[in-house]
Amino acid sequence: MTTRQDGERRRGRRPGGTDTKAALLAAAREVFIEQGYDGATVRAIARRAGVDAAMVNHWFGGKEALFAQAVLQLPFNPQELIANLLEGDPDSVGERIVRTFLTTWDAQDGGVFAALIRSVASHDQVANALRDFFIKNVFSQLASVVSVDGRAELRANLVASQMIGLGMVRYVAEFEPLARTDIDTLVKAIGPTLQRYLNGPID
Amino acid sequence: MTTRQDGERRRGRRPGGTDTKAALLAAAREVFIEQGYDGATVRAIARRAGVDAAMVNHWFGGKEALFAQAVLQLPFNPQELIANLLEGDPDSVGERIVRTFLTTWDAQDGGVFAALIRSVASHDQVANALRDFFIKNVFSQLASVVSVDGRAELRANLVASQMIGLGMVRYVAEFEPLARTDIDTLVKAIGPTLQRYLNGPID
Missing domain, CATH: 1.10.10.60 (Homeodomain-like)
Structure with a gap:
Protein backbone atom coordinates (compact mmCIF):
# COMPACT_ATOMS: atom_id res chain seq x y z
CA MET A 1 0.00 0.00 0.00
CA GLN A 73 4.04 -5.08 -23.65
CA LEU A 74 3.30 -4.41 -27.27
CA PRO A 75 6.12 -2.72 -29.11
CA PHE A 76 3.62 -0.60 -31.03
CA ASN A 77 0.43 1.39 -30.50
CA PRO A 78 -2.37 -0.95 -31.58
CA GLN A 79 -4.93 1.79 -32.13
CA GLU A 80 -2.70 3.74 -34.50
CA LEU A 81 -1.84 0.53 -36.32
CA ILE A 82 -5.48 -0.48 -36.74
CA ALA A 83 -6.54 3.01 -37.75
CA ASN A 84 -3.90 2.95 -40.49
CA LEU A 85 -4.82 -0.42 -41.91
CA LEU A 86 -8.54 0.32 -41.95
CA GLU A 87 -7.89 3.20 -44.34
CA GLY A 88 -8.06 2.24 -48.00
CA ASP A 89 -10.07 -0.30 -49.97
CA PRO A 90 -12.43 -2.24 -47.64
CA ASP A 91 -12.21 -5.23 -50.00
CA SER A 92 -8.54 -5.76 -49.25
CA VAL A 93 -8.55 -5.00 -45.53
CA GLY A 94 -8.13 -8.73 -44.80
CA GLU A 95 -4.84 -8.80 -46.68
CA ARG A 96 -3.70 -5.55 -45.03
CA ILE A 97 -4.39 -6.98 -41.57
CA VAL A 98 -2.23 -10.05 -42.27
CA ARG A 99 0.56 -7.98 -43.82
CA THR A 100 0.60 -5.45 -40.99
CA PHE A 101 0.47 -8.15 -38.31
CA LEU A 102 3.36 -10.12 -39.82
CA THR A 103 5.49 -7.09 -40.67
CA THR A 104 5.10 -5.73 -37.14
CA TRP A 105 5.75 -8.97 -35.28
CA ASP A 106 8.49 -10.22 -37.62
CA ALA A 107 10.44 -7.11 -36.59
CA GLN A 108 10.33 -8.29 -32.97
CA ASP A 109 11.96 -11.18 -31.24
CA GLY A 110 9.49 -14.08 -31.25
CA GLY A 111 9.80 -14.07 -27.47
CA VAL A 112 7.72 -10.89 -27.27
CA PHE A 113 4.68 -12.62 -28.73
CA ALA A 114 5.33 -15.72 -26.60
CA ALA A 115 5.43 -13.55 -23.47
CA LEU A 116 2.08 -12.04 -24.37
CA ILE A 117 0.51 -15.45 -24.90
CA ARG A 118 2.06 -16.76 -21.70
CA SER A 119 0.54 -13.87 -19.72
CA VAL A 120 -2.87 -14.49 -21.20
CA ALA A 121 -2.69 -18.24 -20.56
CA SER A 122 -1.33 -17.87 -17.02
CA HIS A 123 -3.39 -15.11 -15.53
CA ASP A 124 -7.14 -14.90 -15.67
CA GLN A 125 -6.88 -11.22 -14.84
CA VAL A 126 -4.64 -10.56 -17.83
CA ALA A 127 -6.97 -12.52 -20.10
CA ASN A 128 -9.93 -10.55 -18.74
CA ALA A 129 -8.15 -7.24 -19.17
CA LEU A 130 -7.11 -8.18 -22.70
CA ARG A 131 -10.67 -9.13 -23.57
CA ASP A 132 -12.01 -5.81 -22.27
CA PHE A 133 -9.29 -3.96 -24.13
CA PHE A 134 -10.10 -5.73 -27.41
CA ILE A 135 -13.82 -5.10 -27.07
CA LYS A 136 -13.45 -1.43 -26.22
CA ASN A 137 -10.62 -0.51 -28.56
CA VAL A 138 -9.87 -3.00 -31.28
CA PHE A 139 -13.23 -4.53 -32.13
CA SER A 140 -14.98 -1.17 -32.07
CA GLN A 141 -12.48 0.12 -34.61
CA LEU A 142 -13.11 -2.90 -36.81
CA ALA A 143 -16.81 -2.06 -36.82
CA SER A 144 -16.31 0.34 -39.70
CA VAL A 145 -15.41 -2.49 -42.07
CA VAL A 146 -17.53 -5.30 -40.61
CA SER A 147 -20.80 -6.43 -42.12
CA VAL A 148 -23.78 -5.02 -40.24
CA ASP A 149 -25.70 -8.24 -39.71
CA GLY A 150 -25.95 -8.57 -35.95
CA ARG A 151 -22.79 -10.69 -35.95
CA ALA A 152 -20.18 -7.94 -35.90
CA GLU A 153 -18.72 -9.07 -32.56
CA LEU A 154 -18.55 -12.70 -33.63
CA ARG A 155 -16.86 -11.60 -36.85
CA ALA A 156 -14.26 -9.65 -34.87
CA ASN A 157 -13.71 -12.70 -32.63
CA LEU A 158 -13.18 -14.88 -35.70
CA VAL A 159 -10.55 -12.46 -37.01
CA ALA A 160 -8.86 -12.55 -33.60
CA SER A 161 -8.88 -16.35 -33.61
CA GLN A 162 -7.04 -16.56 -36.94
CA MET A 163 -4.51 -13.87 -36.05
CA ILE A 164 -3.74 -15.23 -32.57
CA GLY A 165 -3.33 -18.70 -34.08
CA LEU A 166 -1.08 -17.35 -36.80
CA GLY A 167 1.10 -15.75 -34.14
CA MET A 168 1.16 -18.98 -32.11
CA VAL A 169 2.25 -21.11 -35.07
CA ARG A 170 4.78 -18.62 -36.48
CA TYR A 171 6.36 -17.21 -33.30
CA VAL A 172 5.69 -19.65 -30.46
CA ALA A 173 5.29 -23.22 -31.72
CA GLU A 174 7.32 -22.35 -34.86
CA PHE A 175 5.77 -24.93 -37.13
CA GLU A 176 7.66 -25.38 -40.38
CA PRO A 177 7.25 -24.18 -43.05
CA LEU A 178 4.86 -21.46 -41.81
CA ALA A 179 7.42 -20.02 -39.38
CA ARG A 180 9.63 -19.16 -42.36
CA THR A 181 7.11 -18.64 -45.14
CA ASP A 182 7.42 -15.23 -46.82
CA ILE A 183 4.86 -12.60 -45.94
CA ASP A 184 3.39 -12.29 -49.46
CA THR A 185 2.49 -15.98 -49.52
CA LEU A 186 0.79 -15.78 -46.14
CA VAL A 187 -1.06 -12.60 -47.10
CA LYS A 188 -2.53 -14.44 -50.10
CA ALA A 189 -3.36 -17.55 -48.07
CA ILE A 190 -4.87 -15.90 -44.98
CA GLY A 191 -6.12 -12.54 -46.28
CA PRO A 192 -9.27 -14.07 -47.84
CA THR A 193 -10.09 -15.78 -44.53
CA LEU A 194 -10.15 -12.46 -42.69
CA GLN A 195 -12.00 -10.78 -45.52
CA ARG A 196 -14.77 -13.37 -45.30
CA TYR A 197 -14.89 -13.16 -41.50
CA LEU A 198 -15.23 -9.36 -41.73
CA ASN A 199 -17.81 -8.98 -44.47
CA GLY A 200 -18.40 -12.24 -46.28
CA PRO A 201 -20.87 -15.08 -45.72
CA ILE A 202 -20.31 -16.87 -42.40
CA ASP A 203 -23.47 -18.94 -42.24
CA MET B 1 -1.72 -33.62 0.98
CA GLN B 73 -2.54 -36.54 -25.77
CA LEU B 74 -5.29 -36.42 -23.26
CA PRO B 75 -8.25 -36.27 -23.22
CA PHE B 76 -8.35 -38.18 -26.47
CA ASN B 77 -6.14 -40.10 -28.81
CA PRO B 78 -5.51 -37.52 -31.52
CA GLN B 79 -4.51 -40.08 -34.12
CA GLU B 80 -7.74 -42.04 -33.75
CA LEU B 81 -9.71 -38.82 -33.77
CA ILE B 82 -8.08 -37.58 -36.96
CA ALA B 83 -8.40 -40.94 -38.66
CA ASN B 84 -12.12 -40.88 -37.92
CA LEU B 85 -12.76 -37.41 -39.22
CA LEU B 86 -10.79 -37.95 -42.40
CA GLU B 87 -13.21 -40.73 -43.34
CA GLY B 88 -16.17 -39.53 -45.38
CA ASP B 89 -16.69 -36.77 -47.92
CA PRO B 90 -13.39 -34.91 -48.51
CA ASP B 91 -15.39 -31.76 -49.37
CA SER B 92 -16.74 -31.43 -45.84
CA VAL B 93 -13.63 -32.43 -43.91
CA GLY B 94 -13.13 -28.77 -42.90
CA GLU B 95 -16.47 -28.71 -41.14
CA ARG B 96 -15.80 -32.09 -39.52
CA ILE B 97 -12.48 -30.86 -38.13
CA VAL B 98 -14.13 -27.84 -36.49
CA ARG B 99 -17.00 -29.91 -35.11
CA THR B 100 -14.73 -32.62 -33.72
CA PHE B 101 -12.31 -30.10 -32.20
CA LEU B 102 -15.08 -28.15 -30.46
CA THR B 103 -17.04 -31.20 -29.32
CA THR B 104 -13.92 -32.76 -27.85
CA TRP B 105 -12.59 -29.68 -26.06
CA ASP B 106 -16.00 -28.37 -24.96
CA ALA B 107 -16.33 -31.62 -22.99
CA GLN B 108 -13.20 -30.67 -21.02
CA ASP B 109 -12.56 -27.99 -18.49
CA GLY B 110 -11.16 -24.97 -20.34
CA GLY B 111 -8.16 -25.18 -18.03
CA VAL B 112 -6.90 -28.23 -19.91
CA PHE B 113 -6.46 -26.29 -23.13
CA ALA B 114 -4.99 -23.31 -21.23
CA ALA B 115 -2.44 -25.60 -19.59
CA LEU B 116 -1.43 -26.90 -23.01
CA ILE B 117 -0.99 -23.39 -24.41
CA ARG B 118 0.85 -22.22 -21.29
CA SER B 119 3.27 -25.08 -21.59
CA VAL B 120 3.86 -24.45 -25.27
CA ALA B 121 4.46 -20.73 -24.68
CA SER B 122 6.76 -21.34 -21.73
CA HIS B 123 8.93 -24.21 -22.78
CA ASP B 124 10.86 -24.71 -25.93
CA GLN B 125 10.98 -28.44 -25.27
CA VAL B 126 7.24 -28.68 -25.10
CA ALA B 127 6.79 -26.54 -28.21
CA ASN B 128 9.38 -28.70 -29.97
CA ALA B 129 7.71 -31.88 -28.78
CA LEU B 130 4.32 -30.62 -29.90
CA ARG B 131 5.72 -29.61 -33.29
CA ASP B 132 7.39 -33.00 -33.74
CA PHE B 133 4.21 -34.71 -32.71
CA PHE B 134 2.14 -32.70 -35.20
CA ILE B 135 4.55 -33.32 -38.05
CA LYS B 136 4.88 -37.03 -37.35
CA ASN B 137 1.30 -37.82 -36.47
CA VAL B 138 -1.20 -35.17 -37.46
CA PHE B 139 0.11 -33.53 -40.61
CA SER B 140 1.04 -36.81 -42.22
CA GLN B 141 -2.52 -38.04 -41.67
CA LEU B 142 -3.93 -34.88 -43.23
CA ALA B 143 -1.93 -35.58 -46.38
CA SER B 144 -4.69 -37.83 -47.70
CA VAL B 145 -7.09 -34.89 -48.05
CA VAL B 146 -4.64 -32.10 -48.83
CA SER B 147 -4.09 -30.77 -52.32
CA VAL B 148 -0.95 -32.17 -53.89
CA ASP B 149 0.64 -28.92 -55.01
CA GLY B 150 3.96 -28.84 -53.15
CA ARG B 151 2.31 -26.88 -50.35
CA ALA B 152 0.82 -29.72 -48.32
CA GLU B 153 2.87 -28.86 -45.22
CA LEU B 154 2.02 -25.17 -45.40
CA ARG B 155 -1.64 -26.12 -45.79
CA ALA B 156 -1.47 -28.29 -42.67
CA ASN B 157 0.23 -25.42 -40.80
CA LEU B 158 -2.55 -23.05 -41.85
CA VAL B 159 -5.15 -25.48 -40.51
CA ALA B 160 -3.22 -25.66 -37.24
CA SER B 161 -3.08 -21.86 -37.02
CA GLN B 162 -6.85 -21.51 -37.25
CA MET B 163 -7.56 -24.33 -34.81
CA ILE B 164 -5.02 -23.21 -32.20
CA GLY B 165 -6.38 -19.67 -32.43
CA LEU B 166 -9.93 -20.94 -32.11
CA GLY B 167 -8.93 -22.77 -28.93
CA MET B 168 -7.16 -19.68 -27.58
CA VAL B 169 -10.17 -17.42 -28.12
CA ARG B 170 -12.79 -19.91 -26.92
CA TYR B 171 -11.02 -21.57 -23.98
CA VAL B 172 -8.22 -19.27 -22.85
CA ALA B 173 -8.96 -15.60 -23.63
CA GLU B 174 -12.70 -16.40 -23.68
CA PHE B 175 -13.68 -13.62 -26.02
CA GLU B 176 -17.42 -13.04 -26.18
CA PRO B 177 -19.47 -14.05 -28.03
CA LEU B 178 -17.20 -16.75 -29.53
CA ALA B 179 -16.61 -18.44 -26.17
CA ARG B 180 -20.32 -19.20 -25.97
CA THR B 181 -21.31 -19.44 -29.63
CA ASP B 182 -23.00 -22.75 -30.48
CA ILE B 183 -20.95 -25.33 -32.34
CA ASP B 184 -23.13 -25.37 -35.48
CA THR B 185 -22.58 -21.65 -36.02
CA LEU B 186 -18.82 -22.00 -35.65
CA VAL B 187 -18.75 -25.03 -37.94
CA LYS B 188 -20.39 -22.95 -40.66
CA ALA B 189 -18.16 -19.95 -40.04
CA ILE B 190 -14.79 -21.72 -39.77
CA GLY B 191 -15.32 -24.95 -41.76
CA PRO B 192 -14.89 -23.21 -45.14
CA THR B 193 -11.60 -21.68 -43.94
CA LEU B 194 -10.14 -25.12 -43.21
CA GLN B 195 -11.58 -26.54 -46.41
CA ARG B 196 -9.81 -23.86 -48.46
CA TYR B 197 -6.56 -24.33 -46.52
CA LEU B 198 -6.72 -28.09 -47.18
CA ASN B 199 -7.62 -28.21 -50.85
CA GLY B 200 -8.72 -24.81 -52.11
CA PRO B 201 -6.80 -21.93 -53.71
CA ILE B 202 -4.27 -20.38 -51.33
CA ASP B 203 -2.35 -18.22 -53.78
Missing part, protein backbone atom coordinates in the same frame (compact mmCIF):
# COMPACT_ATOMS: atom_id res chain seq x y z
CA THR A 2 1.27 3.42 -0.92
CA THR A 3 0.46 6.06 1.66
CA ARG A 4 0.04 9.67 0.67
CA GLN A 5 3.31 10.44 2.41
CA ASP A 6 5.06 7.75 0.40
CA GLY A 7 3.45 9.09 -2.75
CA GLU A 8 4.67 12.60 -2.00
CA ARG A 9 8.14 11.31 -1.34
CA ARG A 10 8.19 9.39 -4.59
CA ARG A 11 6.81 12.30 -6.49
CA GLY A 12 9.74 14.32 -5.24
CA ARG A 13 12.10 11.84 -6.85
CA ARG A 14 10.39 11.87 -10.22
CA PRO A 15 10.16 15.28 -11.80
CA GLY A 16 8.66 13.95 -15.04
CA GLY A 17 11.47 12.20 -16.86
CA THR A 18 11.99 8.64 -18.04
CA ASP A 19 11.95 7.63 -14.39
CA THR A 20 8.30 8.69 -14.31
CA LYS A 21 7.56 6.68 -17.43
CA ALA A 22 9.10 3.54 -15.92
CA ALA A 23 7.22 4.08 -12.66
CA LEU A 24 3.96 4.47 -14.54
CA LEU A 25 4.55 1.27 -16.53
CA ALA A 26 5.24 -0.72 -13.37
CA ALA A 27 2.27 0.77 -11.53
CA ALA A 28 -0.04 0.29 -14.53
CA ARG A 29 0.82 -3.37 -14.82
CA GLU A 30 -0.02 -3.92 -11.15
CA VAL A 31 -3.25 -1.95 -11.21
CA PHE A 32 -4.53 -3.37 -14.51
CA ILE A 33 -3.94 -6.92 -13.27
CA GLU A 34 -5.54 -6.17 -9.90
CA GLN A 35 -8.56 -4.24 -11.18
CA GLY A 36 -9.00 -5.31 -14.80
CA TYR A 37 -8.99 -2.97 -17.75
CA ASP A 38 -12.33 -1.36 -16.93
CA GLY A 39 -11.72 -1.07 -13.20
CA ALA A 40 -8.27 0.48 -13.44
CA THR A 41 -8.35 4.26 -13.55
CA VAL A 42 -5.63 6.59 -14.76
CA ARG A 43 -5.89 8.34 -11.41
CA ALA A 44 -5.26 5.10 -9.46
CA ILE A 45 -2.30 4.20 -11.64
CA ALA A 46 -0.75 7.65 -11.27
CA ARG A 47 -1.30 7.50 -7.50
CA ARG A 48 0.40 4.09 -7.33
CA ALA A 49 3.34 5.48 -9.30
CA GLY A 50 3.46 8.57 -7.11
CA VAL A 51 3.11 10.97 -10.04
CA ASP A 52 0.50 13.35 -11.35
CA ALA A 53 -2.28 11.83 -13.48
CA ALA A 54 -1.44 14.27 -16.28
CA MET A 55 1.79 12.32 -16.77
CA VAL A 56 -0.20 9.40 -18.20
CA ASN A 57 -1.43 11.51 -21.07
CA HIS A 58 1.95 13.15 -21.41
CA TRP A 59 3.86 9.88 -21.74
CA PHE A 60 1.31 7.49 -23.21
CA GLY A 61 -1.56 9.49 -24.65
CA GLY A 62 -4.15 7.65 -22.58
CA LYS A 63 -5.26 4.53 -20.78
CA GLU A 64 -5.43 2.30 -23.89
CA ALA A 65 -1.87 2.96 -24.96
CA LEU A 66 -0.63 2.58 -21.39
CA PHE A 67 -2.33 -0.82 -21.20
CA ALA A 68 -0.84 -1.87 -24.52
CA GLN A 69 2.65 -1.05 -23.31
CA ALA A 70 2.41 -2.04 -19.66
CA VAL A 71 0.40 -5.26 -19.79
CA LEU A 72 0.54 -6.51 -23.34
CA THR B 2 -0.42 -37.16 0.71
CA THR B 3 1.60 -38.18 3.71
CA ARG B 4 4.42 -40.63 3.38
CA GLN B 5 2.34 -43.16 5.25
CA ASP B 6 -0.46 -42.69 2.73
CA GLY B 7 2.06 -43.05 -0.09
CA GLU B 8 3.36 -46.28 1.35
CA ARG B 9 -0.11 -47.59 1.72
CA ARG B 10 -0.96 -46.75 -1.91
CA ARG B 11 2.30 -48.14 -3.14
CA GLY B 12 1.31 -51.42 -1.60
CA ARG B 13 -1.70 -51.50 -3.89
CA ARG B 14 0.24 -50.89 -7.09
CA PRO B 15 3.04 -53.33 -7.66
CA GLY B 16 4.19 -51.77 -10.97
CA GLY B 17 1.74 -52.93 -13.62
CA THR B 18 -0.67 -51.08 -15.91
CA ASP B 19 -2.40 -49.89 -12.78
CA THR B 20 0.73 -47.91 -11.98
CA LYS B 21 0.84 -46.44 -15.46
CA ALA B 22 -2.77 -45.30 -15.25
CA ALA B 23 -2.19 -43.85 -11.79
CA LEU B 24 0.85 -41.94 -13.04
CA LEU B 25 -1.06 -40.51 -16.01
CA ALA B 26 -3.87 -39.33 -13.77
CA ALA B 27 -1.48 -37.87 -11.20
CA ALA B 28 0.68 -36.22 -13.88
CA ARG B 29 -2.32 -34.56 -15.47
CA GLU B 30 -3.38 -33.12 -12.12
CA VAL B 31 0.08 -31.98 -11.07
CA PHE B 32 1.01 -30.48 -14.47
CA ILE B 33 -2.23 -28.49 -14.53
CA GLU B 34 -1.83 -27.37 -10.93
CA GLN B 35 1.88 -26.55 -11.02
CA GLY B 36 2.73 -25.94 -14.65
CA TYR B 37 5.42 -27.80 -16.53
CA ASP B 38 8.38 -26.39 -14.58
CA GLY B 39 6.74 -26.57 -11.19
CA ALA B 40 5.65 -30.17 -11.54
CA THR B 41 8.37 -32.59 -10.43
CA VAL B 42 8.60 -36.29 -11.17
CA ARG B 43 8.83 -36.82 -7.44
CA ALA B 44 5.58 -34.92 -6.80
CA ILE B 45 3.79 -36.81 -9.55
CA ALA B 46 4.98 -40.17 -8.26
CA ARG B 47 3.96 -39.19 -4.74
CA ARG B 48 0.49 -38.20 -5.94
CA ALA B 49 0.20 -41.54 -7.72
CA GLY B 50 1.46 -43.38 -4.68
CA VAL B 51 4.28 -45.08 -6.57
CA ASP B 52 8.03 -44.90 -6.65
CA ALA B 53 9.55 -42.10 -8.78
CA ALA B 54 11.53 -44.71 -10.73
CA MET B 55 8.24 -45.87 -12.23
CA VAL B 56 8.07 -42.65 -14.26
CA ASN B 57 11.21 -43.54 -16.15
CA HIS B 58 10.17 -47.15 -16.38
CA TRP B 59 6.81 -46.41 -17.98
CA PHE B 60 7.38 -43.12 -19.81
CA GLY B 61 11.11 -42.51 -20.11
CA GLY B 62 10.93 -39.16 -18.32
CA LYS B 63 9.00 -36.04 -17.49
CA GLU B 64 8.65 -34.76 -21.08
CA ALA B 65 7.23 -38.00 -22.39
CA LEU B 66 4.93 -38.23 -19.41
CA PHE B 67 3.76 -34.70 -20.16
CA ALA B 68 3.20 -35.55 -23.80
CA GLN B 69 0.98 -38.44 -22.87
CA ALA B 70 -0.73 -36.97 -19.84
CA VAL B 71 -1.32 -33.44 -21.10
CA LEU B 72 -0.91 -33.25 -24.87
